[in-house]
Amino acid sequence: MDKTQWLLMLHIAAAFCLVAGSTAAAILNALAIRSDKPSEAAFLMKLIRVALPLIFAGVLGTLLFGIWLWHDLGFGFGTGWIWAALVFWALASALGGRGGRHQEQVRAVAEREAAAGDSMSGELRAMLRDPKALAVNYAAGVATIAVLVIMIWKPGS
């Protein structure tokens, strides 16, 4: 394997970390939403933390190895599809961070209710199914998939 193949492998591995970690977080979040008890929702939302190092490694790795490949493969500074991918990458990161902060707030409420009788309140149920938070999470997922689409399609190249 030459240098470019190594860079491509590491770039793709980082993309796997990002999408696989995000998928794991989304599945755990969906399972938490369907929980019967606050203790169960809190426990499942706490497990999302296990996926975070993978997501962070993916976010940093895709950027680092992507920029390295940009230089290595000789694409010009004005290559539109690379800039488009970077915009969606930044959007996905920002939306993912916002969704994560909401999940932390929900987890804190769930832990409080778990300690106080472990019965699901209307407030917690509403927070778990908050349409705005769900929209942010879906938008983060769509932005991540958009990066994948652009990287594979390479429009204009």
Next chain:
Amino acid sequence: MIVADYSRPFWPLFLHVLGAMTTVGAILTVVVLTYVAWNRPDAAFLRRATFAALLTAIPFYVLLRVFAEVMYSDEKDAFAGSDPTWVGIGYITSDAGFLILLITIGLAYWWKRSEKPVAGRIVAVLSTLLLLMLTVAMLAMSGKWGS
């Protein structure tokens, strides 16, 4: 040359890669849930969550496997009857992996119904094996080992 190696029709490659990435995410979830449940065999919600996470892996795995086959049937002539190492690793992983996935789902169902900790531990080991196989296949295919 290398860019050409990685250039393929959009839809089959996109759906194959998306299926692979989401399958790894679903199996990773199962691995996390089963190892947490290892020390909490009384937690029924972890058994239910494991089974549900495994079921989500099925459509992802089908996406991975079907579009791998679509790409292979389009490109096999280029290999002139001698598939490179990365194609072989991909085939072994996807075929054996699907069998492991189905067995794991069966065991997870048994675990959910019987509440026997040993069933959960077998699910943990098998899902870890599947995750390792998928990781090796991902590295082999993205690095184009043997080509």
